[in-house]
Amino acid sequence: MADSHGNDRTDDGEGATGGEDVIDDRIMEEGALVLRGYVIERISTEDPNMRRNVSAVDLGGTASEGDDPHVKEVVDQLLKIADELNRNAELQHLINTVQANCAQEVFTTVAKSIFSDGINWGRIVALFHLAYRLIYKALTQNHFEIIKNIISWVLQFIREHISAWIRQQGGWDGVIRSVSRWRSVSIIAAVAFIAAAVYWRRTR
Numbered sequence: 088m089a090d091s092h093g094n095d096r097t098d099d100g101e102g103a104t105g106g107e108d109v110i111d112d113r114i115m116e117e118g119a120l121v122l123r124g125y126v127i128e129r130i131s132t133e134d135p136n137m138r139r140n141v142s143a144v145d146l147g148g149t150a151s152e153g154d155d156p157h158v159k160e161v162v163d164q165l166l167k168i169a170d171e172l173n174r175n176a177e178l179q180h181l182i183n184t185v186q187a188n189c190a191q192e193v194f195t196t197v198a199k200s201i202f203s204d205g206i207n208w209g210r211i212v213a214l215f216h217l218a219y220r221l222i223y224k225a226l227t228q229n230h231f232e233i234i235k236n237i238i239s240w241v242l243q244f245i246r247e248h249i250s251a252w253i254r255q256q257g258g259w260d261g262v263i264r265s266v267s268r269w270r271s272v273s274i275i276a277a278v279a280f281i282a283a284a285v286y287w288r289r290t291r
Contacts, residue, residue, distance in 0.1 A: 110254050110258075111246070111250045111251070111254060114254060114258055115242060115245065115246055115250060117161075117258070117259050118245050118253075119147075119148070120148065120155065120158045121158055121162055121165070121259055122215060122218065122238065123143050123146045123147070123148045123153075123238070124143075124152075124153055124158055124161075124162040125162050125165055125166065125215050126215075126218065126219045127141060127142075127146070127153065128162055128166055129166070129169070129216075130219075130223060130226075133223070137223075137227075140226075141226065145231075145234065146234065146238055147235045147238050147239075160263060161259045161262060164262045164263050165212050165215060165262060168208065168209060168212040168262075169212050169216050186224070187221050187222075187224035187225040187228055187233065188225070188228075189221070191240050194217075194237070194240050195240070195244065197217060198214055198217070198240075198241075198248075201213050202248060206248075206249060206252045208261070208262045208265055211249065214241065214244070214245075215241070218238070218240075218241045221237050222234050222237055225237070
């Protein structure tokens, strides 16, 4: 759990640690729903024809999971932040340099560079946007076998690097509370994504 200063406490005994584990599991479960919802909504917006051929089941979920109003609210907030990313022409060009069938090591390198100097909701959206673009490319290039791998890579990265921060924000609801600041957050996300893409291009 976090103390009054927002720091993780590790000396509260097994009960506290177990409680945090339960919260983190919940964060991961909801994160998977949000990620799949984000990908589907972006496809619906950018390529409605393809949307008819893609469901949450194709992304490793269940047919009814998109009906959760709370998940929809979180996804809608992430989409507001992502709109700024889509309007950045340089960013879109750089995204195209990452291949849909890239190795997990390449994905992880880019993801780590997005968060190299901190975590915020904008950078989390940048991570989701990277995943969406890779999945969209996989669909258009008939690399269907790697789509669930990409989802798995994102969730593994969240568990290992981001879930504790999301817990400190009160879970995925934290992004809803930042609604008044979404434009500035989206700009931060775009800058983070550009920096990550430039880094990847220079080091591959």
